[in-house]
Amino acid sequence: MLSRYQLQTARTHYMYLPDAMVSSKHTRNVNQIQSDKLYQDAWNKDKTNITIPSDMPGMLQAPINALQISNKFYQKDWNETKQKGYDFKADAIEIKQAKDSRDISSEQPLCRDAWxxxxxxVNVxxxxxxxxxxxxNxxxxxxxxCNQA
Structure with missing residues (x-):
């Protein structure tokens, strides 16, 4: 006696389904979609039709960024800064404090002396x-x- 969960093989009907039941129309559409040449042609045609409004924040910021990273303006500002002629005295309080804090924070001399x-x-x-x-030996x-001498 078969359990109610077991199937009788004589009562089951098998149907043959081929693995490749793909229509030629479908494959043609997939090939067109995945074609790089068609994709690039569509992009090249579309990218000339895109317009960006001139009042967008990115468009307004672009000329300012161009000025800021311009080498000409950078060198001009640097030359003006050099002409102001800042005078740092070696015995200024801020410079002494910076040197002292550098010496305190630097442990290299301490480590070298301990070494x-x-x-x-060396204890062996x-x-x-x-x-x-x-x-x-x-x-x-x-x-x-001693014996040779």
Whole structure:
């Protein structure tokens, strides 16, 4: 006895559906849509018909931006600034404060001094195999030189 969820194979009817049931009209439309040449031709035709109002914020800001990034105006402003001749004295209070804060915040001299102090005090345990072997070698070499002389 079959359960009610199982199907009897004799009662099921199979229908053959081909995988490629695509009409030629559909494929032609897809090829036209995906064609780069047609897309570019349409864009080239449309881009000449686009108009931007001259009172849009982007259009108003464009000439101002062009002046600001212009090298000619930049150099002119720089030359005017140089001609004003600002005079910075080396002993001004602000400059002294800036130098002092730079020295305080810079830890490079402190680290360098600590490294120089620690470099001379390298502590290696004397009972490591390498140290024992180097002591034995030193004794043997000194004995050889003493016996030769």
């Amino acid at each position: 120089e102090r620690e470099k001379a005090n 345990p004397a009972d490591t195999p390498g140290m024992l072997q180097s002591k034995i 030193a004794v043997q070499i000194s004995d050889k030189h």
